[in-house]
Amino acid sequence: MEKYDFAIIGGGLLGTSISYWISSLYDVKIVVIEKESDVGMHTSSRNTGVVHSPFYLNPDKKGKIARAAFLSHEMWKIFAQKKNLPYKTVGTLEVALDEAQHKVLEKYLVWGPKNGMNENDMELLDGTDVKKREPNVESYSAIFCKTDSVVDYGAFTRKLKEESQKNGTKFLVNSKVETVENINNETVLTLSNTKQTHSRYVINCAGGYSLDIAKKFGLLTDYGSLHFRGEYWIAEKEYANLARTNIYSVPNYQDFPFLDPHWILRVDGKSEIGPNAVPVPSPETYSGYVGDIEVFISKLSEVLTTNTRKLLFNPDFMSLVSKEWLSSVSKSVMIERVQRFLPKVKPEFFSERGTAGIRTPIITPDGKFVSDAMELEGPNSYHILNYNSPGATGAPAYSAYLIQTLQEKGILDKRTKPKDSIWNFENIK
Ligand SMILES: Cc1cc2nc3c(=O)[nH]c(=O)nc-3n(C[C@H](O)[C@H](O)[C@H](O)COP(=O)(O)OP(=O)(O)OC[C@H]3O[C@@H](n4cnc5c(N)ncnc54)[C@H](O)[C@@H]3O)c2cc1C
Secondary structure, X not given: OEEEEEEEEOOOHHXXXXXXXXXXXXXXXXXXXXXXXXXXXXXXXXXXXXXXOHHHOOHHHHHHHHHHXXXXXXXXXHHHHHHOOOOEEOOEEEEEOOHHHHHHHHHXXXXXXXXXXXXXXXXXXXXXXXXXXXXXXXXXXXXXEOOOEEOOHHHHHHXXXXXXXXXXXXXXXXXXXXXXXXXXXXXXXXXXXXXXXXXXXXXXXXXXXXXXXXXXXXXXXXXXXXXXXXXXEEEOHHHOOOOOOEEEEOOOOOOXXXXXXXXXXXXXXXXXXXXXXXXXXXXXXXXOOOOOHHHHHHHHXXXXXXXXXXXXXXXXXXXXXXXXXXXXXXXXHHHHHHHOOOOOOOHHHEEEEOOOEEEXXXXXXXXXXXXXXXXXXXXXXXXXXXXXXXXXXXXXXXXXXXXXXXXXXXXXXXXXXXXXXXXXXXXXX
């Protein structure tokens, strides 16, 4: 039986970043518990790979993750330089297809600086100027964001794990947290391999399973979650240059936490379209629609017996879901959505699927999507849920904010290690 000061559940980008900060600032015993054979094997590797500039995030609804994304942008650039990892600044064109969408872009021009961005990093273009920049793109207008970049977040997670290990963090892989008990004011986690860990404090960063873990601590028992798979198609080599920047469009459904499929450049030189948002029964149903039949039935009964079912009576939600299903079943339907702004793309240009990833938005007891990342304190524990896009971008600053919160609560004291760090903790405000 091993004893730790901090046990972090989940070795994604968030859990790994938190372990890095604590281990570089404090002399404490930390363990990261990960059920897979390595860190970053789920959402942290299965995403679009964009280091987002937060111009499209409403500061009143997503202020914390937006600010974290803004600060982390430079932090990831420094990390990539110091650790020799690929980082390409490619820019993003966020296109409006009509006057109504153009009005949304005007809001983005205000939100960007409110989230910390320099206004010179965004440029409003009319349709003609857009064509000069990207001859194949049709639009009414667009914002060109110069700073957006692309990376491999899976590689970032693995490298950050190495840095955290150098500071003394232990990574327990192939270890799924099964049960949680409180014994003599310590939390005892029993793992799938029958091992146990004892710790003074637990941080729950279990991604798509973070609500399940919170429930094991007796928290959020009246909350639900849904899982939406984002699928991609890879452009064949000769069509990879149809556009040389990322092309996003103003989302049709502003009230739901998904963007419409976009044209994206990968850091390895490939171009893809995606992701859509197809409802699936678990955070790891990467193919098919039903997955494990027991999991499917349990998810279905959870939706039908909790207030999540209220979403089934929301016509906008049901219309979005049916559209997303269609775009999963039919490649042509997915391509049609991109053809609205990139008319030259054709289904036959895409013969291989990309790596799908799954978002898990949290649903409140009154059947609404939680808009920002969600934090909650429990008995000797802290829980981060709904940590969705741009969570990969925001991870270094967001996890530093978490350290500040734990300091304010007296769970961590003033820093005890004068260690060199990749980033300067004092700069994160
Ligand atoms: C389709 C898609 C596209 C995206 N694109 C972008 C993008 O371009 N830019 C961006 O900034 N963000 C993007 N995101 C969001 C970003 O990828 C996530 O916010 C981020 O990766 C979340 O990291 P995490 O550590 O919270 O979760 P994860 O990476 O999922 O890590 C959670 C870990 O917990 C482990 N775990 C779960 N349960 C247990 C248990 N019981 N015991 C032990 N371990 C457990 C899992 O195995 C997993 O490794 C995208 C997300 C999706 C789905």
